[in-house]
Amino acid sequence: MIELIRQGLNGGQPMRRMWQQSELRDRYDVVIVGGGVHGLAAAYYLAKDHGIRDVAVLEKNYLGSGGSGRNTTIIRSNYLTPEGVQFYDESVRLYETLSTELNFNLLFSQRGHLTLAHTDSAVRTMRWRAEVNQLQGVDSRLIWPDEIARLCPLLDLSDRPRYPIQAALYHPPGGIIRHDAVVWGYAAGADQAGVHLHQLTEVTGLEVVDGKVSGVKTTRGTIKTGCVLNATAGWCTLISDMAGVQLPVTTHPLQACVSEALKPFLDVIVVSGSLHVYVSQSDRGELVMGAAVDPYQSYSMNSTLGFLENIAGHMLELFPTLHDVKILRQWAGLCDMTPDYSPIMGFTPVEGFLIDVGWGTYGFKAGPVSGKRMAELIATNRTPDLLAPFALARFRDGQLVGEKGAASVGH
Ligand SMILES: Cc1cc2nc3c(=O)[nH]c(=O)nc-3n(C[C@H](O)[C@H](O)[C@H](O)COP(=O)(O)OP(=O)(O)OC[C@H]3O[C@@H](n4cnc5c(N)ncnc54)[C@H](O)[C@@H]3O)c2cc1C
Numbered sequence: 001m002i003e004l005i006r007q008g009l010n011g012g013q014p015m016r017r018m019w020q021q022s023e024l025r026d027r028y029d030v031v032i033v034g035g036g037v038h039g040l041a042a043a044y045y046l047a048k049d050h051g052i053r054d055v056a057v058l059e060k061n062y063l064g065s066g067g068s069g070r071n072t073t074i075i076r077s078n079y080l081t082p083e084g085v086q087f088y089d090e091s092v093r094l095y096e097t098l099s100t101e102l103n104f105n106l107l108f109s110q111r112g113h114l115t116l117a118h119t120d121s122a123v124r125t126m127r128w129r130a131e132v133n134q135l136q137g138v139d140s141r142l143i144w145p146d147e148i149a150r151l152c153p154l155l156d157l158s159d160r161p162r163y164p165i166q167a168a169l170y171h172p173p174g175g176i177i178r179h180d181a182v183v184w185g186y187a188a189g190a191d192q193a194g195v196h197l198h199q200l201t202e203v204t205g206l207e208v209v210d211g212k213v214s215g216v217k218t219t220r221g222t223i224k225t226g227c228v229l230n231a232t233a234g235w236c237t238l239i240s241d242m243a244g245v246q247l248p249v250t251t252h253p254l255q256a257c258v259s260e261a262l263k264p265f266l267d268v269i270v271v272s273g274s275l276h277v278y279v280s281q282s283d284r285g286e287l288v289m290g291a292a293v294d295p296y297q298s299y300s301m302n303s304t305l306g307f308l309e310n311i312a313g314h315m316l317e318l319f320p321t322l323h324d325v326k327i328l329r330q331w332a333g334l335c336d337m338t339p340d341y342s343p344i345m346g347f348t349p350v351e352g353f354l355i356d357v358g359w360g361t362y363g364f365k366a367g368p369v370s371g372k373r374m375a376e377l378i379a380t381n382r383t384p385d386l387l388a389p390f391a392l393a394r395f396r397d398g399q400l401v402g403e404k405g406a407a408s409v410g411h
Pocket residue numbers: 033034035036037038039058059060061062063064065066067068069070071072073074075201202203204231232233234235239254255256290331332333334335356359360361362363364365366411
């Protein structure tokens with residue numbers, strides 16, 4: 001607002017750019033690969049919380065061109081494991097004050113999140129999640145069809161559908177946000193703090209000498225550094241392979257679509273794991289819809305007609321009155337899936353080579369907390385308690401953080 005008034009008084013001078021184009025230096029203290037919400041948030045908190053400003057973010061495309069600009073923006077913390085709930089809860093709390101912190105309106109709308117249960121076993125899982133959530137102080141409870149009807153009157157709660165709705169996990173703090181704004185806000189904050197953001201700069205190799213990272217090869221030259229953070233989500237194994245670090249990650253496409261704009265009728269986010277569909281209504285009135293990942297590994301970001309047919313059929317089981325609604329557009333992004341549906345963050349066997357990956361279909365909501373805590377890890381060379389359960393070593397030690405029951409489809 002202040003910026004708008006200043007511009008008005010300025011007689012129409014061009015607005016200040018959100019971030020500058022800096023010279024690419026031949027050395028930085030920290031190099032972050034990936035200009036999505038994770039890489040940018042880590043850069044922002046490194047500069048802001050720890051005064052580490054000699055940082056470059058390298059992005060092969062444009063900032064936010066990966067999952068961070070393609071997701072369906074659902075933010076929540078009603079996960080299944082105590083480790084997951086604590087972690088995502090810190091992110092929700094950071095998101096609650098992020099517009100003020102970045103001085104940029106991110107349009108965060110905490111409208112409530114409903115995960116539907118269509119079977120007895122799903123009701124049991126929702127009850128389990130509600131118990132775990134409440135023990136961690138997260139607002140989340142099991143509700144029944146009468147309350148579901150009040151929250152979402154257009155849902156078909158009859159016994160007509162193949163899988164009638166029996167109950168739902170209700171999570172009032174769950175919400176949606178403007179994803180581009182989050183990316184731009186962190187980018188602007190990092191830039192103002194002195195971080196260099198380099199778009200159209202692809203990492204093509206890593207230099208590792210005696211088990212320690214010493215440099216990054218890019219399409220614009222080599223950069224010397226002793227610290228590299230891999231924040232490339234769907235491309236993360238390609239970067240880790242350059243350091244000789246193998247990750248238990250496979251990359252799958254994930255598709256989404258939006259309908260034409262409709263008069264507002266859907267105040268909550270609705271998720272059905274059984275029907276592989278979730279939906280929210282954007283501020284513009286469009287229905288933003290998604291599903292499970294495509295069942296094959298690929299780096300393709302093509303959309304398919306099969307996805308659209310499936311999602312339309314499942315949406316009509318939930319909302320039969322929407323049969324005339326038209327689809328406006330569809331798209332896809334890449335998801336870095338781990339065996340336990342939890343991320344991998346922290347140190348690797350190569351000194352100075354750090355990872356913030358394995359974000360699957362649920363990483364956008366984690367941008368603030370992983371950025372903040374990965375920055376702390378880099379600055380202190382110690383793993384913060386919140387990140388400890390998500391170390392790469394858990395796959396060697398058999399200490400998985402099983403989140404499939406809460407992460408799959410239910411963004
Ligand atoms: C359709 C869809 C819906 C989703 N919905 C949700 C949701 O509702 N809620 C939620 O929490 N999450 C959701 N996700 C997941 C979420 O989008 C991602 O987990 C998250 O955005 C990952 O952020 P990131 O910063 O780690 O990676 P990205 O945003 O993918 O950024 C990685 C960047 O690395 C760059 N890069 C790759 N290789 C190189 C290289 N060699 N050199 C330089 N740069 C490179 C890429 O260009 C990319 O910009 C969804 C994802 C998709 C695709």
